[in-house]
Amino acid sequence: MKDEESLRENRREHYRIRYPLRFRPVFKYTGKKFEIIDISESGIKFFCENTEDFTAGQEVKGTLMFNDGTSMIIKGNILRIYKRTAIVWLSVHIPFRHIIREQRFLKTHYPDQLED
Numbered sequence: 013m014k015d016e017e018s019l020r021e022n023r024r025e026h027y028r029i030r031y032p033l034r035f036r037p038v039f040k041y042t043g044k045k046f047e048i049i050d051i052s053e054s055g056i057k058f059f060c061e062n063t064e065d066f067t068a069g070q071e072v073k074g075t076l077m078f079n080d081g082t083s084m085i086i087k088g089n090i091l092r093i094y095k096r097t098a099i100v101w102l103s104v105h106i107p108f109r110h111i112i113r114e115q116r117f118l119k120t121h122y123p124d125q126l127e128d
Contacts, residue, residue, distance in 0.1 A: 026052040027108075029115055035122050037114075039086075041074035048076070049097060051114075053105040055088070063093045072100055080117040084110070 028050050031037065036047040039058050046058040056076070060066060073087040088102035 026054050026105075027111060028052040029111060029118070031118075032122065035079060035118065037079055038077045039074055040077060041072055046098075051076075051106065051111065053102075053108055053111060055091070055099060055101050056086070057097055057099045060093075060096060060098050063096060063098070066090050066093055066098050068092055076106075078110075078114055078117075079121075080114065082110075 029052075030050040031048060036049065036059075037051075039046045039048055039056060046060055049057040049059055051057075066072075068090055070090045071087070072090060073085065075083050076086045077083045084106070086100075086102055086106070087104060088100040091099045091101045093099075
């Protein structure tokens, strides 16, 4: 019973794509480019060399540039900063169809590079 409760608590609300190191999309913000580590409909995690550029609660708005050449403007708030990564909770979700399209693109072009 306790194991079932634990599984439910650890389940993510939205499907997440974790990107291989060599095939990460980019988040453009304030003239800088940040590599995306993972995305879901409701958030992104990106690598930031200098975490002092961001603070929890800070609003960010920038362009998410996907591997398939498409891009979209995203806006949200920094949820937390941890070990040179920033996690953003998006105020407007990335459409699920775009998450699936990105996953399909990665599986088609880089099938040996994806994590299970």
